[in-house]
Amino acid sequence: MALLPAPGSVIVPDWHESTEGKEHLSSILRKNRRRVFGLLERLVLPPQVAADTASYKIFVSGKSGVGKTALVAKLAGLEVPVIHHETVGIQTTIVYWPAKLQASDRVVIFRFEFWDCGEAALKKFDHILPACKEKTDAFLFLFSFTDRSSFEDLPAQLSRVAGDVPNTVKMVIGSKFDQYMHTDVPERDLTAFRQAWDLPLLRVKSVPGRRLADGRTLDGRAGLADVAHILNGLGEHLWHQDQVAAGLVPGPQESSPDGGQG
Structure with a gap:
């Protein structure tokens, strides 16, 4: 795998809060509500904010009950299920996210296609995991801060999937971070995991999304602010991976042991 980019080195972190960023975000909002996109739908941008689209397939993996479906719903601006139900079969969700690249000052629209599958279906049907992994660009491995076993299962998940x-x-991604006071996963264990696996580790809260004035409708813009760090982080690593694959930035195999270029 390519050397991990430093956070904020590929994508401008808070660009979505700028005037230009908000103008681009309006393309995925309608009256402050998130727009929902089907698998075959495309994001249509006004001419003044035209940008290239980069599409990626992401498989979300983790033990049953850690919040895979809830995370995807949160990223897509959908209602998070209150009661846990095992996902039946494969569920795909499209999320668009505009971001500005640090190097070129260019805006890119990321199109993330999230694949979520219930653990029972994975165990029952041999063809589902290969289908989820086929042409996948990224894997999100979830654990819950309130479920120690889901954290301890990460190495097996990484190896198997x-x-x-x-x-x-x-x-x-660690879910239910808002319940950190009751965590089963202390910070020292997270540090040890990061050192052992050298993987980016992000946290997400599981609190209900903020509402508009009617008290019922999810506030799309506020919801985007809550998950911007996840979407930016995902876009950053995927874009960097493409740059390495294209030979535009060096990968680890191009560095000699003394730190110089081979």
């Missing part, structure tokens, strides 16, 4: 696809982005 992505062990045979080394040159793909892998990120770890």
Whole structure:
């Protein structure tokens, strides 16, 4: 895998809060509500904010109940299920996210296609995991801060799900971070995991999304602010991976042991 980019080195972190960023975000909002996109739908941009689109497939992996479906719903601006239900079969969700590149000052629209599958279906049907992994650009591995076993299962998940696809982005996300006071996963264990696996590790809260004035509708713009660090981080690592694959930035194999270029 390519050397990990430093956070904020590829994508301008807070660009979505700028005037230009908000103008681009309006393309994925309608009256402050998130727009929902089907698998075959495309994002249509006004001429003044035209940008190239980079599409990626992401497989979300983790033990049952850690919040895979809830995370994808949060990223897409959908209602997060209150009661846990095992995902039946494969569920795909499209999320668009505009971002500005640091190097070129160019805006790119990321199109993330999230694949989420229930653990029971994965165990029952042999063809589902290969289908989820086929042409996948990134893997998101989830654990819950309130479930120690889900954290301890990460190495097995990494090996079983992505062990045979080394040159793909892998990120770890800890869910239910808002319940950190009751965590089963202390900070020292997270530090040890990062040192052992050298993977980006992000945190996400599981609190209900903020509402508009009617008290019922999710506030799309506020919801985007809550998950911007996840979407930016994902876009950053995927874009960097493409740059390495294209030979535009050096990968680890191009560095000699003394730190110079080979």
